[in-house]
Amino acid sequence: MNNIDEPIFEAEFNPDKIRSDANPDLAAQIRQLISGQSFGILCTQGQRQPYGSLIAYAFTEDLKHFFFKTQIATRKFKLLSECQRVALVVYSRCQHREDLTSVAAATITGKAIHIETGEEYQKGVNLLRNRHPYIAHFLEAESTALFRIDVVRYFHVGRFQEVSQWIP
């Protein structure tokens, strides 16, 4: 398996160069995976420390953006305020304990932007509310902050080690 380094944003990043069309159904597979799951692991970094947190997410139809909310008094909020570069891991966990080859996973890399007000804020909250109505009180709480992940690319893993990437 090739070891792919995440390119530096803006500077070295050239999506054309790494676009993979080996599997035309990849986008559909990714859509199916993230539609079927409600939660993902958000990976943040800062203070020389990687950190992982479980989040409830929503995404836009074009799969270019994810939204999530976090309470302000948390470590992940602090780290996000210091560094926008994040990864989000979504996988079809627990359903196929005996058969590892049927687990699907996606590692989504991108930039997490703090959205404080405006139409975009409302859009993000609405998407989250539609997907997670049972935490409406959390989504409405003033002590939480909305983040939008602008996706750079997806790394899709199937059959244990089959990895493909897709730029939305």
Place this chain on the structure above:
Amino acid sequence: MDPLERHAIPLSQVADIDEKQIGGKAAKLAQLASAGFRIPDGFSIPVGAYREFITATELDKVIQFELGRKSFDTLRWEEIWDAALRIRTAFQTAEIPIQVQKDILKCWKQLGAQKSLAVRSSAPKEDSAQVSFAGLHESYVGVRGRAELLDAVRLVWASLWSDAALLYQHELGLDPLHSAMAVVVQELVEENVSGVAFGVDPRNPASNHSIIEAVPGLCQDLVDGILDPDRWLLARSDGRVIEVRPGNRETKESQKLLLDDENVRQVYSLLQDVEQLFGWYPDTEWTGRAERLTLLQARPITTSEPQARDEKAYYLTLRPGQKRLRKLAERVSGELIPQLEAEGEKLAAEVVTTLSDNELAKTIETRQNSLENWKQIYWDEFIPFAHGVRHLATYYNDAVHPEDPYEFVGLLRGQSMISTQRNQALTDLALQLRQHTGLLKRLNRLMQDTAETSVPFSTLEAKLEEHPGAKSFFQEFHKLLDRYMDVSYGQDRMKDQPLAVLRNLLEMAKTDSIQERETKDRADVRNLENKFFRSVGPDRETEAREILKIGRLSWRLRDDDNLLLGRVESQLLRAIEEGLDRLESAGRLEASVRPNPKLAPMMAAALRYPAGGRVEFPAEEAKTASPISRRTDIQERQLIGQPAAPGLVSGKVRLIRNATDLGKFQAGEVLVCDAIQPNMTHLVPLAGAIIERRGGMLIHGAIIAREMGIPCVNGVPNAADLLENGELVTVDGHLGIVTVGAAEFDLEIGD
């Protein structure tokens, strides 16, 4: 179509359907109908409809979240009530799936759309022969029209998660994922007599007696305990009447028995038939006489009902209906509170220092009896009356359907209570101090010194004797102590803690906010009142006004009763203190002991028998060790409680455990306590935020904090054990989370 695929099935077609699908009530009604009993026509809404409703609306996740965000075992009953209210509100505002609605409305039209209906719960486990938890789920009678029917169905579904049901969740095996509720909708048969009948006396199953009870009108008035019934005790063997007791209903008609001999025989015969059909002793509800005699429901008599002294059963008594609340309101406000107030004033006026030892012993006993008596009244009447606020909540929410189930709290604003009068007096005095900057500075300096040396208050007062403004200040201060602080807090008398009160005053004088925090906003209250009355409509406005009045009274008196009871206790402590002084002077005290009400009997005996020699009072009970001790390897990072008042504030912890701690409180600190008591509400405006062990959205600390815009998280178990004075916490009153410490990563980095 398979009947089970339908979301509503006429009772005439449910005979072959498993009880698990339609619930015990519907299954038995169907059996009775098949056997030829006269029962009201109706239809069943099987559990499948409930499941479809909660899945389509994701209410299943709401229930799971509500019951799972905090360990259920740590929820106090107030929190359980709140959880049930939030679930109920979510059910009320959720849309029933179209197909479910269509099926229900089809059966409704077949039954007769213009008819008045009874909509009852029929939970699969509710009426089995092993367990009976009658009354945990809701029934609605007199329901008319499409919208009312669907609302009633939603509420019966929601009552699977009622506060009463949640109290018994273990016994009922309630589980958000698997539990479900069926509903029975029946034509409401309105006869002029109804009642209950038992195949065997449920209080004494070995007695060989059957019982019949009857009231005028609907059976609901009997079941709800609103009307006292006529009662017949019959021989089980042949139906012979052994005893008749007419009900006490204060009307002319009540003089005459509601059933004649023939009517009684018919009900007895109905009981016999039901028993023969099912093979168990029946507990039935019936209505009408002679050929109109109709069976409303039948279930087995069980003796495994909640025990009367059971704690949970006591909580169930804290849900009095409108009629009982009305009576309680009259008695509590008209008789008890004035009596309690008079008792406190009378005892406070008594001089104990001039009494002989014998007289003092008698006084101590009298005061102890008085305190015990009032404590009993507190449990029996004051606490149930406090439910008036919750009754208002449910009534308001049913009428207004607000998104926020606590919107009604706005109606409680601006009520004058003893504590608000005291807080105003403290504020006035703090403002007076601010006018005398010289005195204020001097006091602050002296108090800093006394913090280390614990100088008595009298010395401090003497030091300032000549200072301009001091005389009038201390005069007012003493007046305030006499008027408001002669109350107990734990085992302390607040009046004995003048330094603590003075420190609070100095903190109040520091903050600019004391004048601004005017909590009354009359216009807002009036707008909310108008919204409420508009929603109930002109026909029910009188009823709504009464419920509002009782709700407000209940909220106000719930605060006053605490302070007034504390005043009576303070007088007992004062007398015991005097006794201790005398024993000490006489050299009879073996070891010094703090006055507490438990010393009363021994103290009285010691005073009566001076020859008794030295007295050793039992040592104070050691405080039970904290169930959670702080460890260095495991640390709580986020404590979960109830989001009692919104806001997000970080600050340093100040634990309040007794009257001395009250005096240590500094403006801006996070107040951590068991519960905000009425005698400490003056600290609320000073607090940066509040954390309480006792939980609930409607407890006083929560409502006061909300009025003042101060974040509050309550229902944090072991809050006082897990947190330490001076520790940094972030109180998230929006979400009910207390975050301990800063978001640091030093440990991970290591160096």
